[in-house]
Amino acid sequence: MTTQTLTDAALKAEVTAWLADHWKPKAGDQGAGFGLHPHRDFMAKVVEARWAVPTWPKDWYGREMSPAQAKIIEKAFAAVGAPGAGQDRSNLWANTAMAHATPAFKRTIVPALLKGEIGMCLLYSEPGAGSDLAAIRTRADRKGDQYVVNGQKVWTSGAAVADYGMLVARTDWDVPKHKGISFFFLPMKQPGIEVRPLRQITNEAHFNEVFITDAIVPADNMLGPLNNGWGVLQTALAYERSVMGDAARGPRSGQDNPKGDSALVELAREAGRLNDPVIRQEVAQVTAYKVLNRLNNVRAKAELAQGNSSPIMSLGKLAMSRILHEEARLRSKLLGAGSLLEGPDYPRAEDANFLSLNAYFTSIGGGTDQIQRNIIGERVLGLPKEPEVDRDMAFRDVRSG
Amino acid sequence: MSAITAEDLSVFVEQLKRLLADRSSEAEVRRLSETPEGYDPAVWKALADLGVTGLIIDEDHGGFGGDAVALELIMEEVGAALLCSPLLSSAILAPALLQALDDDAAKARLLPDLASGATIATVAITGPSAGWIEGHVAVDATAIGADWSLTGKAAFVTHAHIADVLLVVANAPDGVAVFEVDPKAAGVSLTSLPTFDHTLRMSDIDFAKVSARRLACNGSAWQAVEAMLDLALIALAGEQAGGSRRVLEMTVDYAKNRYQFGRAIGSFQAVKHMAADLLMDSESCTSAARHAAQCLANGSDEAPSAISLAAFACADAFSAITATSIQMHGGIAFTWAHPAHLYLRRARADAHLFGSSDFYRERYVQQLGG
Numbered sequence: 222m223t224t225q226t227l228t229d230a231a232l233k234a235e236v237t238a239w240l241a242d243h244w245k246p247k248a249g250d251q252g253a254g255f256g257l258h259p260h261r262d263f264m265a266k267v268v269e270a271r272w273a274v275p276t277w278p279k280d281w282y283g284r285e286m287s288p289a290q291a292k293i294i295e296k297a298f299a300a301v302g303a304p305g306a307g308q309d310r311s312n313l314w315a316n317t318a319m320a321h322a323t324p325a326f327k328r329t330i331v332p333a334l335l336k337g338e339i340g341m342c343l344l345y346s347e348p349g350a351g352s353d354l355a356a357i358r359t360r361a362d363r364k365g366d367q368y369v370v371n372g373q374k375v376w377t378s379g380a381a382v383a384d385y386g387m388l389v390a391r392t393d394w395d396v397p398k399h400k401g402i403s404f405f406f407l408p409m410k411q412p413g414i415e416v417r418p419l420r421q422i423t424n425e426a427h428f429n430e431v432f433i434t435d436a437i438v439p440a441d442n443m444l445g446p447l448n449n450g451w452g453v454l455q456t457a458l459a460y461e462r463s464v465m466g467d468a469a470r471g472p473r474s475g476q477d478n479p480k481g482d483s484a485l486v487e488l489a490r491e492a493g494r495l496n497d498p499v500i501r502q503e504v505a506q507v508t509a510y511k512v513l514n515r516l517n518n519v520r521a522k523a524e525l526a527q528g529n530s531s532p533i534m535s536l537g538k539l540a541m542s543r544i545l546h547e548e549a550r551l552r553s554k555l556l557g558a559g560s561l562l563e564g565p566d567y568p569r570a571e572d573a574n575f576l577s578l579n580a581y582f583t584s585i586g587g588g589t590d591q592i593q594r595n596i597i598g599e600r601v602l603g604l605p606k607e608p609e610v611d612r613d614m615a616f617r618d619v620r621s622g
Numbered sequence: 623m624s625a626i627t628a629e630d631l632s633v634f635v636e637q638l639k640r641l642l643a644d645r646s647s648e649a650e651v652r653r654l655s656e657t658p659e660g661y662d663p664a665v666w667k668a669l670a671d672l673g674v675t676g677l678i679i680d681e682d683h684g685g686f687g688g689d690a691v692a693l694e695l696i697m698e699e700v701g702a703a704l705l706c707s708p709l710l711s712s713a714i715l716a717p718a719l720l721q722a723l724d725d726d727a728a729k730a731r732l733l734p735d736l737a738s739g740a741t742i743a744t745v746a747i748t749g750p751s752a753g754w755i756e757g758h759v760a761v762d763a764t765a766i767g768a769d770w771s772l773t774g775k776a777a778f779v780t781h782a783h784i785a786d787v788l789l790v791v792a793n794a795p796d797g798v799a800v801f802e803v804d805p806k807a808a809g810v811s812l813t814s815l816p817t818f819d820h821t822l823r824m825s826d827i828d829f830a831k832v833s834a835r836r837l838a839c840n841g842s843a844w845q846a847v848e849a850m851l852d853l854a855l856i857a858l859a860g861e862q863a864g865g866s867r868r869v870l871e872m873t874v875d876y877a878k879n880r881y882q883f884g885r886a887i888g889s890f891q892a893v894k895h896m897a898a899d900l901l902m903d904s905e906s907c908t909s910a911a912r913h914a915a916q917c918l919a920n921g922s923d924e925a926p927s928a929i930s931l932a933a934f935a936c937a938d939a940f941s942a943i944t945a946t947s948i949q950m951h952g953g954i955a956f957t958w959a960h961p962a963h964l965y966l967r968r969a970r971a972d973a974h975l976f977g978s979s980d981f982y983r984e985r986y987v988q989q990l991g992g
Contacts, residue, residue: 482990483990486987486990487991501983501984501992502983508990509931509934509935512931513909513910513931513935514906516906516910516913517905517906517909519909519913520905520908520909533905533909536901536902536905591891594895595894597901598894598895598898601901602874602888602897602901603874604874604878604888604893605888607891
């Protein structure tokens with residue numbers, strides 16, 4: 222016990238001292254995200270000093286540490302706002318490559334990913350494969366020691382600056398849909414890739430469509446065995462969910478917004494609606510949705526800490542979806558005719574209208590509320606699945622559209 | 623702070639679960655619902671022996687000194703089993719009110735027998751307008767020398783028909799006060815009410831110059847009543863959480879085992895999505911009930927708003943779950959023989975016993991600063 226405490230203290234001292242020597246934050250720096258990392262030079266040092274993935278093996282930039290000790294390192298980095306730690310938990314790309322890439326490809330790609338030297342994007346969804354992701358029709362056909370890729374992907378963030386895309390493509394059309402998919406690291410900077418920004422209902426463009434025409438990917442860039450891409454995808458999606466847990470955005474007008482549990486009360490007061498008994502009921506109810514979700518999460522964490530699984534974990538996204546839609550609806554209602562407007566001169570209306578539309582990011586993205594209810598019904602409550610008419614059919618015979 | 627350790631509490635809850643499984647089966651609930659008394663004195667004795675009747679009574683008066691957390695947890699079991707008993711009146715309302723007042727003699731006189739279950743007591747709070755604020759009290763108290771006389775009406779008094787002692791909230795010339803009344807005293811007339819929840823017993827009480835003993839209170843007696851209601855709301859929230867989980871479990875089991883169109887009805891998304899929404903309600907209900915109990919037990923500043931939140935969120939959740947459960951079961955749950963309606967009736971009673979969800983939503987907004 223005492224030895225462990227000393228080791229932890231020594232580790233904390235070591236990492237803190239290292240950060241004091243190496244981390245020189247610059248004004249206007251951005252955090253991690255898609256594309257090239259703004260702190261590439263520093264990130265390289267983090268990897269070489271073995272702070273990036275401390276739970277990994279020693280010959281893979283790690284220290285073979287326990288998750289508890291890794292947490293000490295992460296906390297020290299977070300305390301000074303330095304990037305690069307905790308990538309063994311959060312780096313979707315590096316974790317996926319580490320788990321499934323061929324030895325040769327892994328040697329080149331993993332360090333580059335950890336150091337933030339290459340930009341990445343996701344090539345999963347297609348116009349005809351959203352909730353039913355296994356229905357993808359982008360094809361990868363073997364030609365010598367490479368594959369030729371043709372198809373269309375959508376909802377791709379960072380596609381314009383990415384060096385590689387994590388691609389799922391169909392490699393066998395004569396087996397059922399889950400069994401003919403392979404997983405690739407597709408080089409993005411080649412003539413066969415065309416990226417078009419996708420304008421969203423919020424009048425922003427955070428995503429792209431990617432048109433792929435005779436693009437080339439080396440066979441060595443395949444992750445996992447041929448036709449086993451669905452399995453690789455499952456581990457990648459698990460990481461992605463942990464990374465994208467809190468992706469919902471707040472108001473965008475820039476005007477100050479009241480915070481905390483009384484935020485809606487304050488907005489109602491500002492709008493002159495706080496005397497309306499119907500509005501008061503709705504303010505209470507929507508605030509309750511938010512508070513109840515927080516209480517549920519606290520209880521779930523306590524149950525998990527005691528080693529018990531909690532059904533609440535899978536409810537969070539559905540709860541958040543309701544909160545976002547209901548809060549936006551109420552904000553619009555408070556404004557009355559004021560919600561007819563938008564733009565910088567009408568920041569409350571701008572926010573209410575933006576939030577009304579952006580709520581769909583959460584209720585559709587990453588699995589619609591309806592898919593989420595299926596998951597809760599099946600995995601948490603143990604209800605049987607619907608019969609799947611295409612489950613055992615060769616994919617080329619599956620009806621689509 | 624609770625005088626009961628967490629370990630003792632979990633043993634206690636396990637013992638209660640077993641007792642309820644043995645003695646509060648659906649058949650027993652149905653049988654007792656049809657009796658005039660509405661409870662089984664032998665089960666009441668067993669609950670007393672286990673310590674349920676003395677749970678929140680302090681140790682000096684023969685109880686266990688359990689706090690709101692302990693109370694909420696045992697009420698989850700009570701709600702799941704639809705227990706027919708005067709627990710709410712005699713083990714929660716009456717001792718909570720006595721302990722919030724400052725009448726040591728009354729505590730010494732009444733609490734030990736409440737703890738042992740030998741005495742059954744209840745509290746008459748509101749008048750026929752049935753509001754849970756001071757202005758709805760409709761019994762007036764007049765001093766006659768050192769004694770007091772009560773005249774007026776109390777409404778929706780739980781378990782008064784079997785009570786040995788009535789604690790009556792009444793308007794004295796100097797403000798609201800609490801009076802101890804013998805229900806057999808001259809001038810007391812009880813009218814039993816036909817309740818929608820057949821496991822519940824309620825009466826209206828008419829007081830005509832009834833001799834009463836005023837209980838001492840150093841501060842505002844209405845604040846003592848509010849302290850009692852806070853604990854009662856947490857107890858109800860616990861009952862609603864336990865009831866919600868039991869009904870969800872029963873409904874999901876049915877959806878797995880009922881086959882139509884050649885497959886379990888729970889495989890249809892129309893049914894599955896209802897179940898997913900009920901899980902959200904049920905888990906939120908449990909979180910709200912337990913959080914309110916913890917806040918009150920810890921003396922947190924957040925306790926008043928946490929109790930309001932639990933009051934409306936748990937009432938609405940239990941109501942929604944029991945109602946949707948009937949729809950999900952289909953025809954079988956439209957029959958008297960199926961237990962779904964027993965829970966629906968309990969849910970609707972709980973949702974109105976001490977004020978509506980709308981009332982507590984309004985109170986919540988006020989507590990948020992609105």
